[in-house]
Amino acid sequence: MKIMHIFASLNAYLYIMKKEGRHDTIKEIITNHKISSQEELLSRLIDLGFELTQATLSRDLKKLKVGRIPSESGFTYVISEDVVGLQDNGASSPIAYGFLAIEFSGNMVVIKTLPAYSHTIADAIDKAEMNEILGTIAGNDTVFAVAREGCRPKDIKKAFIKAIPELKESLEN
Numbered sequence: 514m515k516i517m518h519i520f521a522s523l524n525a526y527l528y529i530m531k532k533e534g535r536h537d538t539i540k541e542i543i544t545n546h547k548i549s550s551q552e553e554l555l556s557r558l559i560d561l562g563f564e565l566t567q568a569t570l571s572r573d574l575k576k577l578k579v580g581r582i583p584s585e586s587g588f589t590y591v592i593s594e595d596v597v598g599l600q601d602n603g604a605s606s607p608i609a610y611g612f613l614a615i616e617f618s619g620n621m622v623v624i625k626t627l628p629a630y631s632h633t634i635a636d637a638i639d640k641a642e643m644n645e646i647l648g649t650i651a652g653n654d655t656v657f658a659v660a661r662e663g664c665r666p667k668d669i670k671k672a673f674i675k676a677i678p679e680l681k682e683s684l685e686n
Contacts, residue, residue: 535558536577538561539577542554543590547589549590550588551567551571574590581629581632581633582629582630582633606679608630608633608680609682610627610630612630613625623656624658625654628653630654631652635651635656635658641676643673644661645661645664645668647659
């Protein structure tokens with residue numbers, strides 16, 4: 514019985530280490546290379562000896578909060594925490610660039626974005642953990658957020674500006 518427990522613990526440990534190692538490798542690849550598709554990333558991981566399916570990779574990307582942003586050559590994968598808080602160095606951050614408009618209806622918030630920017634913007638909102646926002650859902654060019662009861666649009670805009678300074682210019686207009 515004790516040996517079975519040891520094997521179960523060892524298998525659980527190896528599973529966690531394998532998953533964490535894969536996650537670290539995914540972050541390293543995305544940070545150091547311009548990856549434009551899941552297929553390209555999957556191929557690199559398999560070349561490095563990881564055994565995983567497209568579905569597993571999709572779950573990993575979601576867990577790691579990886580987003581796609583437009584680039585000169587199409588799209589590039591980025592770790593969303595690398596996008597949030599970028600300083601303006603002559604070019605807009607992907608969040609500011611992709612943000613188009615915000616509208617309110619009751620406790621619903623609808624944010625219009627350029628195509629493919631909504632996931633990055635929704636993730637930035639979620640990571641900011643604003644008390645005023647209960648959660649977000651991202652489509653292709655729209656973010657739907659639910660505001661906490663009693664939060665006024667101007668309070669929500671102020672919270673966005675405080676949490677995501679890149680949006681200040683867009684929200685104050």
